[in-house]
Amino acid sequence: MKTFKRLHCLNAVIGFILAAGFTVVRAQDAPDVGPHPAEPPKHMESHIGNITGHSQAAKSDYRRYCAGCHGDLGDGNGENAQWLDPKPRDFTIATFKCRSTPTGTLPTDQDLYNTIGRGLTSSYMPIWNTFSKQQRADLVAYLKTFSPRWEKEKAGEPIKVPAEPPVTIESIAHGKALFTKLECWKCHGPQGKGDGPSAPTLTDSKDQPIRPYDFSAGRDDSRFKCGSTNEDTYKIFMTGVDGTPMPSFADTIQPNDAWDLVHFLRTLQVHRHGKENDVLKAAGGKIPAYVEKSEAPASGSGNQGAGGQN
């Protein structure tokens, strides 16, 4: 009897072990959702400060955290993509919205690293700041395996951002004038609500409908697509948001003009507590008409802002 009892137990335990082993074998080629890359991704590296990211190290993290939206092939066609608006980024074309580099160029590793940790507001891209720095650097390297551009091109040279001039009612007035002159309102609307006359017609580079940023919804914790600071907003003007209708104004406006535009846009965030709204409030809540002075210098930096020209 004891022999039978032992056999019974042994049968169960061996069966359990066999089943576990079989599962491991199956898991080695575990059927993942979506197609697998035809070829194993090439090795890429990223360099974030003194951290070197390796693409092979991020394979598991990419599957766990990213592939559901961006797809196993990095083409933005993960199984959840059909439900998401806006659509996830297609890494195979290597066009990125948030860069410190001129429009049309590849972003720096640091740009991609920052985007992962910051997330993208107005989208489903979360704030992945729970990763270790090494994990983020590895993921940056992994994203670079999806497009041949990373082998053929170098990242663009980051633009230089001059120091922000003081916020004055004049700089805000000049920014408002630029907002009109550059026809920002056509997309973003006169009050920055994202309801300009062109807004319904806008599409991104993949012909997906896209909405202009609604400044008016901004509160104290508001973020722009590519950051939350004035400097981040400045970079958006000067680098553009590639893959969207938002162009780069680097060839159109001068650095101090861009700062004035930043100051004005902040006042469109009427619920936000900030120095721009404080200045506006001190001026009686109304933005005076901007009077351009032809003798004023056309460009400048630092404290030579447009606001000081009036």
Place this chain on the structure above:
Amino acid sequence: MRVGTRSDVRLIQSLVTSGLILAFLILSGSQSANALPAFARKYGMRCSACHESWPMLNYFGQKFKDNGYQLMNDKDSPIWQNPSYWPVTFRMTPIWHRVSTDHVAVDQAATGVTRITSSGFDLSGLDFHTGGTLEKNISFYVLPSSDNHASFHFETVMARLDNLFGSPWLNLKLGKFELDNMLSEKRILTLTGNGGIYQLYHFTPVGDGNIFGKMGDNQLGVELMGHSFDDRTRYSAALLSSTDGNVGLPYGNAYTGFFTFSQAFDTGKLGVDRIGGYAMVGEAPTYYRTSGGPTGVLAGTGISNKSFHREGVFGLFYFGQHVDVQVVTQHGWDNAWFGQGYGDLINGAAANNNLPGTFLPTGSQAPTWNGVLIEPHYIYSPQLIFLARYESIRMSRQANGSGCIACGGSGFPSPSNLGNIATYTVGMRYNPFMTSRAGFAWHNEFNWLHQDGTGPMVGLSSSNINTNELLTGFDFAF
């Protein structure tokens, strides 16, 4: 003939077991299941984004929970959801398991005790999760839960005000909720009777009447919780009714505090590791007023509160992407009155009631103990995890001390090891698919538990209990 018959039965059992395993081997390739776990469906993310292995959270999932089930983007408010969206998840687990326990008192056994082994198909209870946001920064969670006979109770009912004054450091929760255990028992990866809980979270010494210090049970109260933007630093402080989560104010006017603090560190290629500590300090009644006799306890009349505390440290240590180890320690202390069985109400009656004029037996003392829980994981891939756990709880001071006279009903001192627990668990969970639509795991587990001196001849060192359980099943949520 009799032997032959039983042999045949065992042979059939063996064949059934083999057939069962074969069926699992075949079914392990299954790709079906298309339902909608609540949060993954809302945000369109794979389960694996928040769960190291479902249902255990990873760091990102912990942050999501700490933010009040919000990603902290502009999609958090329910106004962004399709009106047909209803944040509900069911979870249930059909299983086959085999349980074997020795030293069970049996009338037919020659020695009065024998080993009992039983096996068969079974069901877990049903969890009916619903949670999410009522509005941006106002979240909720309701979990009616049933046993496997469909007898329901409210496991969790809470609402939470998130990011008060715009700060992640201030979040206020009210209701019945899981304590802020960094190693969450509600998200435990194991399912067996003894391995499916953390013994450390429920331990009470033999004969002890304090049920109020079970940090694994959901409790009624209010919790203030806060964390840094990246969740590296977090704290919580909860004020709880000393009722062990039982509704209707059945005990008395006593409260318990539960406090945690932890800090995570970026350890380079190892990952993000966390260490912290917790403390549970409270009081609970030992004297209940009665009506119509000693068994007629009046609910809510408990007084003569006595104190207890539990404290410990914990660590979540990652060693690269594939290996992590979770550790929790505990030192526990109960007032001597609890040690003598005062405190809990059993079926509404006070087994021991600290009526005026009651005295503790000579030699009785406050029981203390120390314990440790170590749980390593090997994550082969986001779809396959192997796990193990070792728990050990050792009494450092028995309620019935060496000078004890007529203590605890036994009338003699307790052996120093009475009630000590050692338990080992090994298991694996395989998720055949990863989507945002459903969670499904083929679960396999083996648990062995040993406890000193709690067999039928309680108090004798020879009456140790050994029990083991083998379990396999499908764990799914949709």
